[in-house]
Amino acid sequence: MELLKLFLSFLKIGAFTFGGGYAMVPLIQNEAIEVHGWLTNKEFIDILAIVEMTPGPIAINSATFLGYKVGGILGSILATTAVVLPSFVIIILIAHFLSKFKDSPYVDWAFIGIRPVVLGLIISASISVARNAFIDFKSVIIGVVLFYLISFKNIHPILSIVLAGVAGVLLF
Known part of the structure; x- marks a missing residue:
């Protein structure tokens, strides 16, 4: 079912x-x-x-x-x-x-x-x-920084995923 x-x-x-x-x-x-x-x-x-x-x-x-x-x-x-x-x-x-x-x-x-x-x-x-x-201020910062990098600095999405993962490990 x-x-x-x-x-x-x-x-x-x-x-x-x-x-x-x-x-x-x-x-x-x-x-x-x-x-x-x-x-x-x-x-x-x-x-x-x-x-x-x-x-x-x-x-x-x-x-x-x-x-x-x-x-x-x-x-x-x-x-x-x-x-x-x-x-x-x-x-x-x-x-x-x-x-x-x-x-x-x-x-x-x-x-x-x-x-x-x-x-x-x-x-x-x-x-x-x-x-x-966005569970806390640190996750908001990661999101805003990566949005800026992707939208205005044209970094590759794969690089943004790697950067977010590294930031998560360092900050959490």
């Missing part, structure tokens, strides 16, 4: 999230913590850190990792399949009908309307993660 819940949760996440992995974070968080209790807030932040450090899309990495935690290898397969299945089906349908509707102003207007929602979901995920990641 838990595997069916896992599959349906990630199918819903994959079907109703536009904007990629970051936009999925609030939905994954809600399903994993609030709805099913598969994770605590701390575990979710830890998983989020792991999936952002590993290659691949956040949604797929999250589904694979959480699926494994809930149901082992079969759970990983089911959650990963469920999260990509809606996109796969939608892309197949879009490819089939694209030539017919590609110049439609309604399609353009729909995407213009969806863009702000995607931004809102990403901001919501960022605020939610920040609430749980």
Whole structure:
């Protein structure tokens, strides 16, 4: 029964999230913590850190990792399949009908309307993660310094992860 819940949760996440992995974070968080209790807030932040450090899309990495935690290898397969299945089906349908509707102003207007929602979901995920990641003043300093280095000094994200890890070891 838990595997069916896992599959349906990630199918819903994959079907109703536009904007990629970051936009999925609030939905994954809600399903994993609030709805099913598969994770605590701390575990979710830890998983989020792991999936952002590993290659691949956040949604797929999250589904694979959480699926494994809930149901082992079969759970990983089911959650990963469920999260990509809606996109796969939608892309197949879009490819089939694209030539017919590609110049439609309604399609353009729909995407213009969806863009702000995607931004809102990403901001919501960022605020939610920040609430749980910033546990004290030292963690806020690490976050602010690395945000500055990434955003304005263009340091590589991998280097920022290493620097954050070193700062964590030194400060905590």
